[in-house]
Amino acid sequence: SNIDTLEREIFKVLTGLGFKETDFDSPVGSFSGGWQMRIALAKLLLEKPNLLLLDEPTNHLDLEAVEWLETYLREYDRAVILVSHDRRFLDNIVNRITELENATLYDYPGNYSDFEIIKERNIETLISAQERQDKEIKKMQTFVDRFKASAHRSSQAKSRERMIDKIERVEVIKTEQTIDFRFPTPPPSGRTVITLSKLDKYFGSQHIFKVDEEIVVHKGDKIAILGGNGVGKSTLIKMLIGEEKPDAGTIEFGHNVNVGYFAQNQSDKLDMNNSIINELHDMVPHYTLTQIRCLLARFLFKNDRVFQEVSVLSGGERSRLAMAKMLLSPTNLILMDEPTNHLDLPSKEVLIKALQEFPETFVVISHDRDFIARTCNR
Template sequence: MLRLEHIQKIYPTGVVLKDVTWEVKPGDRIGLVGVNGAGKSTQLRIIAGEIEPTAGQVVKPSDCHIAYLTQEFEVEPGRSVKSEFWQVFTEACQIQAELAEIHQQMEKLTPDDDFDKLLKRMDKLQRKFEALNGYELDSRIDKILPELGFSATDADRQVKEFSGGWQMRMSLGKIMLQEPDVLLLDEPTNHLDLETIEWLEGYLKGIKVPMVIVSHDREFLDRLCTQIVETERGVSQTYLGNYSTYLTQKEETKAAQQSAFDRQQKYLDKQQVFVEKFRASATRSTQAKSREKLLDKVEKIDAPVSNVKTLRFRFPPAPRSGRVVVEISDLTHAYGENILFLGADLLIEKGDRIAFVGPNGAGKSTLLRMIIGHEPHNEGEIKLGHNVLPGYFEQNQAEALDLHKTVYATIHDDFPKMTNEEVRTILGTFLFSGDTVFKEVVATSGGEKARLALLKMLLNPMNLMLLDEPTNHLDIPAKEMLEEALQAYEGTVIIVSHDRYFISQVATKIVELRDGELRMYDGDYAYYLSKLDEEKREAEYKKQQAALEAKRAAKRAKDKEKRKKK
């Protein structure tokens, strides 16, 4: 269906892709993985035809229709939902506008106007509209709206009334109306809440269009993908299966490559010893020279690329705190008529690693700001325990960095007791290496600024860590490093994250924000999901029992009425 053959891409700043070869077949759901800067989005843009490769080619049928869902959802806030979907059909939309204009002209006709000319123009446009199956397009939109979760009444509402997650659904729906042959998705789960991510997984599983996905959401890749294509140092490697299978296969491949490398090195060393020993020998110099020429022709096996995950970061020791770290009592807070909390209670104890979960707008980030004291609350009490030293990482933390300092100075100036080697090592752990440490912050990417801000905050001694979406802009190796550091941390952690894999690796308790309450689940994310299933089953059982009881009551009333008549 589509194949990348020996793709290279060279920018003035350096080589991004050296030799990328992989293919998309019917039914494939391919995940592109690799560190930030490995060229994942570049590959999507090459497939979409937005940029040309320096060398190599994309082989595909001439009529192959490729649709590309970028990180920026392309919707117009001022349109109605239905009108937004209509924008997909550009030519039909234009004809509709022209027909509407003709109808307006007809209403204002005077005896001097050329009525026949307008009539002929309208007839021509209507026939063209019919040729485009224009009268079927409305029903196609009506059909896809409920598939995307929209109700019939949503069709006339304005786009701006919907959250980013619902706008993503609109963008995806517009793409699916184009009936693509291949679907490209660039970080589709960014900024979506857990409920919307799970909906997206189900929707993508249910469609038959082959797709290529760039995502740092490991759970998303695990549940959805049938293949993983990794790009490492500009070269691609394909692994069959989902993300977990890829990790297993990669370790096996790496072990096999290391074994082959070690065997070859042993052989080469042995041959080199022979060459050195007999190079000047009168009787065996010819044999030595022959072996030396042979060694020059041997195709060398490269040692496996060392994994970034081998780097380790550990937080400074957490100062001792009391058993109770945060106590929330009878918390009530609202923005106008939007009630976030209504008499909510929560007790957070020393050593807890808690994830706040709930839909966007439920108040997760607001609650973090209240705990740290950055935002007041209407009623109730939020108290920090004895000797609690909090540290807070907010989503826009990077905006507080001094843009004119270098990356190195940003850390060194705040922590002058650290040696040059210690600063370079810790920066390397957060993926700043080589000359990048001497770049000014203003010249770094958004992801680099976020990592630098996170590192700067995490180096301060604290025993309560409040992290709001800490994995935004982090690639998978960096996430794994942060997970390991949090697992080893002896202080208390509260996180807000939409990354389910990150939550499952870090959190030992889950607090769900629901109906104004803070509901504690005393277990990890898997335990939380199992309890949700249990609650749903119980609610369904109670609903069925109530319906059954209502039916019985109606029957009793009917029987009673019959007895009265007798």
């Protein structure tokens, strides 16, 4: 019957998005914000609209739910338009990319990797065409300058001048430069960075996690913490920074370990009344304003924008500024909780590049497969 079919579909979507069967009858208000976003997504998928519009659908999903959503959307037989900064997700789903750049929409066939290749080729072709055109215009202008006062050839010179005026110039679209940044050189830590011994953690009567054996984090480890939502990943990070205490066991830091932390809500810790430039300068007063402006330019805060208040920035821009602050602090152990969630693709690239060059240790919670594959070794 239709009711049985609908119930099967509801079960499929809810379990695919990570809900247990025991959750089905729970009030919506009993779930956290992230899980409520999943409920909203489930409702939308079950409506099966002819046009499905999704804005960053993977932000509140764990890895397993992201992979389920990929399969679901690949098999979806209607139109889907989505905004996403998850390049692996885009590569696995889309067959067309539309880029908004300089107030113009550009359409490309294929997935995100195809788009990057085609765009690069298009830019190279335009640059070559522009160089040829500039050379031809220069040649014609030389003729005009030489003969415009000549009694015999002035008419030819004027004709060429009119031709120059009528030429439609080849323009190469200026793309936002990928941010480039190197960590300040941190003081080196000892070889053993963290030792976790027989940890136990409860929330009330709920057992969050248990570490039976000793886990040692060594200098140079780049560790990704994986697992479903609600299994205690963020709690573990909070225990490492001292915000939460284990109910049993010990956490020991090695020699000369300096900890930096990037939380999911890191941008909330910015001073909204501060200017963008002062938000960084207050942190490193020994830097000149010119140095700060150069750093901010790498994070796409350019020209007079640096004097704007933090309060006028979008959520993504605030995350980018918070990321700049984190990268500026010379720590040798960085703990990050979903650092790419609100970063656009260029901003994510700078974080990846910086972490690839980082000589010390980091631990990161992430569901971004491209980010994990390119930065982590454990």
